[in-house]
Amino acid sequence: MVRLQKYLADAGVASRRASEKLIAEGRVSVNGDIIREMGVQVDEEYDVIAVDGEIVKNSVKKEYIMLNKPVGFITTVSDDKDRPTVMELVSDISARIYPVGRLDYDTEGLLLLTNDGDLTYRITHPKHDIAKTYVAEVTGDVSMDTINQLRRGVVIDGKKTSPAEVEVVGATQYGTKIEITIHEGRNRQVRKMFEALGCIVKRLKRTKEAGLNLGHLPLGKWRKLSESEVNMLKKIEGEKPGSRRKPASVGSKKPIKAQSRKTSRKTGR
Ligand code: URA
DSSP: OEEHHHHHHHTTSSOHHHHHHHHHTTOEEETTEEOOSTTEEEOTTTOOEEETTEEOOSOOOOOEEEEEEOTTOBSSSOOTTOOOBGGGGGTTOOSOOEESSOOOTTOEEEEEEESOHHHHHHHHOGGGOOOEEEEEEEESOOOHHHHHHHHHOOEETTEEOOOOEEEEEEEOSSEEEEEEEESOOOTTHHHHHHHHTTOOEEEEEEEEETTEEOTTOOTTOEEEOOHHHHHHHHTSOOOOTTOSOOOTTOOSSSOEEOOOTTSOOSSOO
16 A cells, blocks of 8 residues: 555656645546545555546656756746746656756756656655755855855845855856855755855856766766666655654544545545
8 A cells, every 4th residue: 555645656647745736636536536635545556546537557667867957948847938948958768757856047957857756755855954066156255254154054035044065166257166065955045045145146056966976967968877876866764654744634643545446435535
């Protein structure tokens, strides 16, 4: 037995969070019954799960890809404003992969793409403190005081950032090149941290994430992760039993089990 949202994520339909949204929107059915509450358990062997009426099979091969994203591409599967998306750069992959987390339109560098919803969940969930390293090219000289403030944490959007590792790694035509490693994933975090201290970021590149290194992968190109890289990612601590927030719609501590195909569902859920 497995939770419905995990089944969908494992099948490569969407990340676990996005799968929860699909469920809440009433787009997922189990044995023909629409399920809207979280916590429903399904039997992978016998239950028939469908999204928008289409049956989802859970035997999809997992793909893990690293892309060196250029500036000017949006990190989504599709864009309603018709901007170029990162998916255009990996169009020769047949699996339905999607980006793991986000890199801004104007940021370049390491972006993971996969159809492994569990891994996406582990990498993007704030509780796992995944390290992400960026090289920022900023205007002017950067004082030791500024470096220390970045290390200790800076207030952005009304909340202090958690401690970061920060080093000056060189000089550029604009000013200073700084390597910064953060353990959060707040919106435009690195740019905002520098801006809060009066530095303008001219160029921002992610070079490392979750122990992976961009290395010499050319800009705009992608490669499959090696087996050892995938194994390393899989070692990121998974969800501990009972550690997850209890879904609001489920009153009892016991997970709800989806009814089998043979039993008729009394409620219209
Ligand atoms: N911080 C930013 O400012 N932008 C990114 O894309 C990632 C981190």
